[in-house]
Amino acid sequence: MRIAMIGSGYVGLVSGACFSDFGHTVTCVDLDEGKIAALKAGIMPIFEPGLKEMVDKNVREARLSFSTDLPTSIADAEAVFIAVGTPSRHGDGHADLSYVYAAAAEVARAATGPLVVITKSTVPVGTGDEVERIVREVRRDVTIDVVSNPEFLREGAAIEDFKRPDRVVVGAESERAKMVMAAIYRPLSLNSLPMVYVSRRTSELIKYAANAFLAVKITFINEIADLCEATGANVQEVARGIGLDKRIGAKFLHAGPGYGGSCFPKDTLALVKTGQDHGAPLRIVETVVSVNDQRKRAMGRKIIAACGGSVRGKTIAILGLTFKPNTDDMREAPSLAIVTALQDAGAIVRGYDPEGMAQAKPLLPGMTFAANAYECVTGADAVAIVTEWDEFRALDLRRIKTLLASPVLVDLRNIYLPEEVTRYGLTYASIGRPVRETPVAALV
Ligand code: UDX
16 A cells, blocks of 8 residues: 655654555655655664664665655555644643644645545544544545544554554544555554554544553552652562552553653643543543652652752762663653752762763753763762663672762662662662662671
8 A cells, every 4th residue: 555654753754664564655754854865865863773774674675765745745645644743832731733734734735536644643632523624625526534543652662562563543434444544554453453443533532541541550650659668668569469460460560750751741731631621620640740740850859868968069970861761762851850950959960871862962951971871970979870771770880889989879760679789888779669778898
């Protein structure tokens, strides 16, 4: 099938590349000439494991191409995906849909025959109806079906998530649209993939409900972690103890510094607004949004407490800046609030991240950057692990202890065992776990 993907950002590029890898012929379109020129030259605008290899292969095999010319790109397409950005609108947290509507109008103007237009961008319930109204207004002479098909890709694991999804949700209002969607996903559905066909509005809401539920789950375990700290219980054991109950499930129960990223913060906020607008407030999600915001700042206070209550004039090393590992994405990263809280308290902050430093630099003025983890901790009064990159999971703790000016390790991702760290003479603080002090002299 011939597919056009409007918007070559994270979702558009990954989805476009994966569809081409399944044998469809895909053109990824974007207004940004620089981005398209770079993609044509084989340069990826984002860091995503496996993406470049997949793009290169499918470009070579002539199934994937890039263009800034929307009309030509959709001329012989049977399906056009809209995967443009839906940022939070300034002031009220509503999703800004202007890019979606502009793309829909342009696609309708350029349509040369019957078309299925599929919204992949995360859009509030009812957006598909508005897209349909727009395309009907622009083109009465061509049949254009409007479908919702949300994505559930995780950054850093997006290709795996695309190729082996738990389910594909399709919100379609006509048989023709359902048939086109079935044909698009047929290569994936051969391994008995659950296709969930629902109404367009239901599909739009599924996406928000899924993200909000996951955000609730994370925030729940984060609050349980605080309670564990207050009572001497261990949050990892609590998570395992509840997660083995199949009704709860073990995933998304890792306590940490609060969720970030391009989706959870924006989507929970937009869902809260939708609930308020429809007189059906989502009070649990409202609370989750504010608990998570407060948590990021509280993590700064946790580091200060680990440093004896003051960081004025002290140097704090931060390992990991991106909102999670295997991405260079800094959007809503907990590190942003943490570094600011430390700087406000008078600390000198030095950071290192394996992939995110170019993105982090403009967002974290006043912070210095190190070339690697060991350079970052050299002479520092404490080190805090904020993102659980693999390369921080087996640091040489003996060396870290020697390089630090004072031996304090704050592990906001619980990647070490308390006894493993304290035996090197490091003072250790983590999330929701008791530290049993080991007699240092006996073990070092
Ligand atoms: C998320 C959804 O998982 C995906 O389905 C949706 O399409 C987009 O949003 P992503 O933002 O890439 O994906 O990252 P995810 O792995 O879900 O993590 C989001 C945030 O939650 C990160 O800040 C992560 O550190 C945090 N998190 C996740 C936890 O703190 N604990 C957990 O147990 C899981």
